[in-house]
Amino acid sequence: MKTRLLLVSLCFWSFTLVTANPALAAPCCSGSSAMPALITGDDAAQLSAALSYGTVIGDARDGDLTPIFRSSLHSENTTALRLDGAKLLSDRIQAGIGFSILSRSFSEGRNPVYATRAGDLDLNLGYEFLPEWNYSAWKPRGHLFLLTTLPTGRSIYEAREPGLVDATGKGFVRLSLGSVLIKRWNAWDASLVAEIHHSFTRTFEAGISNPQNQRISAGWGTSFAIGGGYSPGAGDLRLGVRVQPSFAEPKKITTPSSTFRSGRMQTIDTSFEASYLLSDRGGGSWTTFASYIDQTLLGPAAHSTLSRTFALGLQHRWDR
Amino acid sequence: MKPSTLVPLFCIHLAILFGAAGCINSPLLNHAAAREASNEPQKNLSCSDLKLPNAEAGENSACPLFFPNAGLCASLTWEKKQSENEKGSFVIRFWDEKAGNASGPYVEPNDTVFVELLMISMGHGTYPLPITSPALDCENKAIPGVYRTKNVYFMMPGEWKVFVQLKHGNMILESSSLSHTQ
Numbered sequence: 001m002k003t004r005l006l007l008v009s010l011c012f013w014s015f016t017l018v019t020a021n022p023a024l025a026a027p028c029c030s031g032s033s034a035m036p037a038l039i040t041g042d043d044a045a046q047l048s049a050a051l052s053y054g055t056v057i058g059d060a061r062d063g064d065l066t067p068i069f070r071s072s073l074h075s076e077n078t079t080a081l082r083l084d085g086a087k088l089l090s091d092r093i094q095a096g097i098g099f100s101i102l103s104r105s106f107s108e109g110r111n112p113v114y115a116t117r118a119g120d121l122d123l124n125l126g127y128e129f130l131p132e133w134n135y136s137a138w139k140p141r142g143h144l145f146l147l148t149t150l151p152t153g154r155s156i157y158e159a160r161e162p163g164l165v166d167a168t169g170k171g172f173v174r175l176s177l178g179s180v181l182i183k184r185w186n187a188w189d190a191s192l193v194a195e196i197h198h199s200f201t202r203t204f205e206a207g208i209s210n211p212q213n214q215r216i217s218a219g220w221g222t223s224f225a226i227g228g229g230y231s232p233g234a235g236d237l238r239l240g241v242r243v244q245p246s247f248a249e250p251k252k253i254t255t256p257s258s259t260f261r262s263g264r265m266q267t268i269d270t271s272f273e274a275s276y277l278l279s280d281r282g283g284g285s286w287t288t289f290a291s292y293i294d295q296t297l298l299g300p301a302a303h304s305t306l307s308r309t310f311a312l313g314l315q316h317r318w319d320r
Numbered sequence: 321m322k323p324s325t326l327v328p329l330f331c332i333h334l335a336i337l338f339g340a341a342g343c344i345n346s347p348l349l350n351h352a353a354a355r356e357a358s359n360e361p362q363k364n365l366s367c368s369d370l371k372l373p374n375a376e377a378g379e380n381s382a383c384p385l386f387f388p389n390a391g392l393c394a395s396l397t398w399e400k401k402q403s404e405n406e407k408g409s410f411v412i413r414f415w416d417e418k419a420g421n422a423s424g425p426y427v428e429p430n431d432t433v434f435v436e437l438l439m440i441s442m443g444h445g446t447y448p449l450p451i452t453s454p455a456l457d458c459e460n461k462a463i464p465g466v467y468r469t470k471n472v473y474f475m476m477p478g479e480w481k482v483f484v485q486l487k488h489g490n491m492i493l494e495s496s497s498l499s500h501t502q
Contacts, residue, residue: 161447256492263440
């Protein structure tokens with residue numbers, strides 16, 4: 001058993017390292033997660049709130065150019081409050097919602113500017129396509145999800161504050177299709193999330209920061225996250241690591257005078273996570289969690305800002 | 321398997337992950353640092369300088385900015401690059417494609433001159449926008465064919481394009497661009 005666990009663990013991490021190499025995406029100015037609000041355990045509903053603080057460390061350029069890390073004078077920070085909820089609609093079907101309020105600041109030495117606005121709205125449907133009704137040493141539990149992101153936040157093309165600090169959303173209606181595989185072995189667990197998304201073309205009217213009408217095709221993107229965790233003594237504490245390469249194809253920007261193509265965006269998020277089960281009584285459980293996400297550890301990255309984000313959160317789950 | 325065995329194993333895996341960062345082009349280990357402040361020599365062009373030729377950045381070819389329909393060429397001369405405390409400014413000079421050169425004579429375009437800054441690779445512009453107006457001579461009169469663009473602000477480091485446009489009302493008639501690395 002011991003050897004087997006060791007082998008599984010080593011294979012998992014080896015796979016993590018191998019797949020992390022060809023890093024591929026997240027666009028400028030708004031982070032993204034591969035996984036929507038989804039119940040992956042034996043719960044009827046869940047609600048979580050997280051407060052995060054992210055700071056932009058640098059800017060990745062073309063893949064063959066080294067990223068530029070920003071000077072100490074150039075500060076761009078985002079504080080976000082995110083709420084996620086999900087509820088089972090039937091034994092294997094669920095619905096979820098996710099929403100953020102973002103407060104951003106930007107300064108170059110002096111005269112910092114601030115803006116607080118709503119972010120984009122996520123709505124998702126999930127289906128448990130691989131239920132775990134019987135014990136299996138290898139078969140994971142699997143969910144499919146369909147996620148719709150509505151551009152309720154202000155995009156970088158509509159921003160009207162200095163430094164585009166009021167950009168809190170991606171600006172596009174986006175449909176994502178993905179799957180989540182999770183496997184737990186006593187104290188260990190592993191997860192794999194893969195998704196592909198399409199952002200629908202949108203025309204942004206000329207505005208304060210945008211002198212011309214712009215028709216922008218953001219197109220396709222994809223990301224996958226592979227992670228693993230360990231609960232010492234199979235107890236209430238869980239420590240985890242996750243690597244998430246993301247990719248987005250170049251945007252096509254058409255203005256009345258010309259057409260451009262942006263660069264292909266790619267990033268790799270490396271996350272270190274900790275969670276602790278506070279209580280598990282009265283038909284539900286409370287869990288607190290913390291994570292640190294760094295986009296500067298693994299690369300290469302291209303055409304994206306590179307951030308470090310720290311998040312703290314609380315989750316409540318209702319038993320089935 | 322005891323926790324005392326697993327914890328070190330987990331730590332080893334973390335160490336491997338960090339170690340791998342050095343092997344797969346980690347931005348943390350392979351990056352350039354942005355300038356703390358502009359070290360470029362700053363040249364404040366006086367009103368008399370504006371009439372004179374001034375070969376500077378972006379003027380490597382005979383016609384750095386070409387407007388074929390208007391039959392005009394233009395040059396862009398940095399007057400002041402963006403620094404930690406100040407936004408930048410540059411001077412644009414227009415001349416007839418056939419009858420002039422960078423030294424003059426300068427020709428007034430028939431249309432409004434407008435400047436836009438775009439970070440093509442990221443797919444966005446910047447804000448505040450630059451302000452372009454006719455350059456004034458020492459007697460505060462507009463110098464034909466010479467424009468000064470102030471409030472030039474690149475909001476992040478990287479490769480930018482400076483678009484010089486000829487507009488009629490809101491309609492862009494012609495546009496030509498130069499690259500700029502911030």
